[in-house]
Amino acid sequence: MIPEKLTQILKHEGVAAIVTQGANEPHVVNTWHSYIKVTGDGRMLFPVGGMNTTESNINKNNNVLLTVGSREVEGTHGMGAGFLVDGSMSILSQGTDFDDIKQRFPWARAAGEVRVNKSTQTL
Amino acid sequence: MIPEKLTQILKHEGVAAIVTQGANEPHVVNTWHSYIKVTGDGRMLFPVGGMNTTESNINKNNNVLLTVGSREVEGTHGMGAGFLVDGSMSILSQGTDFDDIKQRFPWARAAGEVRVNKSTQTL
Numbered sequence: 001m002i003p004e005k006l007t008q009i010l011k012h013e014g015v016a017a018i019v020t021q022g023a024n025e026p027h028v029v030n031t032w033h034s035y036i037k038v039t040g041d042g043r044m045l046f047p048v049g050g051m052n053t054t055e056s057n058i059n060k061n062n063n064v065l066l067t068v069g070s071r072e073v074e075g076t077h078g079m080g081a082g083f084l085v086d087g088s089m090s091i092l093s094q095g096t097d098f099d100d101i102k103q104r105f106p107w108a109r110a111a112g113e114v115r116v117n118k119s120t121q122t123l
Numbered sequence: 124m125i126p127e128k129l130t131q132i133l134k135h136e137g138v139a140a141i142v143t144q145g146a147n148e149p150h151v152v153n154t155w156h157s158y159i160k161v162t163g164d165g166r167m168l169f170p171v172g173g174m175n176t177t178e179s180n181i182n183k184n185n186n187v188l189l190t191v192g193s194r195e196v197e198g199t200h201g202m203g204a205g206f207l208v209d210g211s212m213s214i215l216s217q218g219t220d221f222d223d224i225k226q227r228f229p230w231a232r233a234a235g236e237v238r239v240n241k242s243t244q245t246l
Contacts, residue, residue, distance in 0.1 A: 015192035015205060017140035019149045026142045026149030028188045030205050030245065065151045069138035082138060082153050122153065 001042030006083045010036055012070040019065040020057035027053050042116045047101050047108035055091050064089040075123040082123040087114040124165030129206045133159055135193040142188040143180035150176050165239045170224050170231035178214050187212040198246040205246040210237040
């Protein structure tokens with residue numbers, strides 16, 4: 001469900017952007033590729049430190065856009081590959097996924113979960 | 124107007140995200156750090172290939188959010204720095220800035236210009 005190429009991109013450090021819809025304007029937060037864990041059932045998990053506006057936005061509309069990319073992975077036009085993910089985001093503050101994040105990132109107040117509905121290779 | 128730290132981040136390759144407001148949902152496109160040129164008067168210039176939805180969105184509302192980051196630049200919590208830029212975007216299809224972009228990126232149909240209104244170091 002999550003393409004191998006996307007997983008490959010996450011193995012190279014970089015910035016992921018997570019975009020939500022606010023009342024009148026979009027909102028964006030970032031996390032590092034290396035913080036994101038891809039699960040076998042099509043989810044991306046990462047630590048949540050702040051992300052308070054993101055949380056407030058997804059409580060009303062949990063659709064998110066997430067982008068990742070790396071110049072070190074071969075893309076559709078030579079070196080440089082990127083993905084746009086269309087997903088549904090949740091904030092997990094209990095359960096095994098939360099425990100796993102908390103163990104790796106003690107500063108995390110929660111685990112962010114993006115369920116990948118669609119992923120498009122943009123480059 | 125554009126912080127030195129942000130310019131430093133752009134010297135390391137990575138993915139910039141440019142977020143616009145669509146009719147009912149946000150939209151995001153990416154470009155490479157190395158494609159972005161910072162001007163002395165607080166603007167960021169980059170080649171525009173597709174970005175058709177972005178162009179259509181900014182015709183209605185030219186506010187954009189732009190994020191950049193690099194793990195190789197010292198941030199507020201050790202290595203890893205990032206910025207969130209609040210700006211106004213234009214698509215330039217003539218003029219010296221366009222000519223400059225066109226020379227560096229012959230495939231570009233236009234130059235993207237983000238005038239930085241506010242920049243916040245997020246990490």
